[in-house]
Amino acid sequence: MKRSVFGLVAIAGALLIAPILISAPKIGEPAPDFSATASNGKPYRLSEYRGKFVVLEWHNNGCPYTRKHYDSGNMQRLQKEWTAKGVVWFTVISSAPGTQGYVTADQENAYLSKMGATPTAALLDPNGEVGHLYDAKTTPHMIIINPQGAVIYDGAIDDHPTSDASDIPASKNFVSMALGDAMSGRPVSVATSRPYGCSVKYAGASH
């Protein structure tokens, strides 16, 4: 009994410390590899997509900032446009069970179909492993990885940090800018920005 309690404390301690020790990749650094199961039931491993651009989109379907980009159709348009150009698009859901945005595979599949969202896959990350690996802060938080496996963009979806969909037409979309630059062989003009939105609802965030 005593030992198991100690074990639990040690595990809890390790969980608390682990995210702090991991340092998120900076621009130009290799994107850390991960594997995760998607809502479609299939496993996905990042390193299998070497040779392609990969977009990571942190997602919480109840967050007003996520809803800004989904209710308006903005995110779906981006997914459609860039996956048609060969980009691999992973929607990543790091909300812990019991928090806003947490979904089962079935719920996510129903959501994707209802919203007309077509990412390559929606990765279920309820323990926040992928989120912590990239130090994802907000929903949405966007990361772009180039075909060589390096991070080339890390930050906000655009330059209007609000939850108001009427701001979208006047916004500079940093994801499209970065992908456009990189695919044309130009340096990425805006490689980082402050991501905006709701905090990612990680497990163990209660205080």
Added chain:
Amino acid sequence: MRAVLTQGDDPPSYEIMSFERQSRLSGLIPAMIRDLPLKTLNSTTQFFCMFFAAAIFTGLIAGAIAVPARAAAIQHGTLDLVSENTWISPGQSFTIGLHFKLEKGWHIYWKNPGDSGEPPRVTWQLPEGITAGEIEWPAPHAMIASTIMNYVYDGEVLLIVPMQAAQSVPVTPGAAKLDASVRLLICSDKMCVPSKAQLSLSLPVKAQVSSREQSAASLFSAGRAHLPKPAPAAWQFTWTDKRDSLVLRARTNQKVSPSYFFPLEESQIDFSAKQEIAPVTGGFQVTLRKSNQLTKPVARLRGVLVLADGQAYLLDVPAGASTSGRAGS
């Protein structure tokens, strides 16, 4: 002088499944009376119905007096527009406060929200000649959830807004109506919801210089106590740019225990990184890790330094200079 009419919060496009809680007491009651199917009832029943509805209405109002009586319901809290002054005087400044009361476990954001979130935003509609200044932000709390650092307010907070009435504002027997539409994000550790409120406050305009509204005096004095002040003139601040960090040094020549530096700029300091606080000869230093998003050389370090005793000082320290931390000094 409190808000006369307030409209409940209603984020129409964001019905967030079961997460949202309807707390629209003020908006609910008139709608309840209006929507009674009176036409289908005979006059006696109608009378009782009206009587009953009125009784419920009165009872609820009476019962709500302990809570801010005329405050607007926002998601998970209330918001009230309060005047510090008894009336508006042409040519004089006056002060309005946005008084938030939040349910336990919910928070709103400072001017710099930190890693996520958004501060409340106010759009004023004011009579000709009356202008609103910038919100004076009290020192926030640092709240870390997992790896995400936020600068927040919880419980009760007063955002003070300095107002100015031009000499041309006409003295009227009626009142000047100040309208504010407020949009905000309110979050718990499990979810975030948007909220908005329409607030209105009517104040008389008189030629005499206004005095302080008695009933609001303690609210405003408590609110002002939380505002960061300029640092003592004798204290000298500098900072140096190290490879991965900015080191803020203070020469105070007295024992001072800092607890946290709240940076005002985005994408300059890594908010979630631990701040290393150490005593140095004649003062202290705070080591702040640079943000990964920092792409330009830092020209000035602005923020609020909070001490262990709760005192908060507004700092604005340009590169290379040794200053008292006051802009332009």
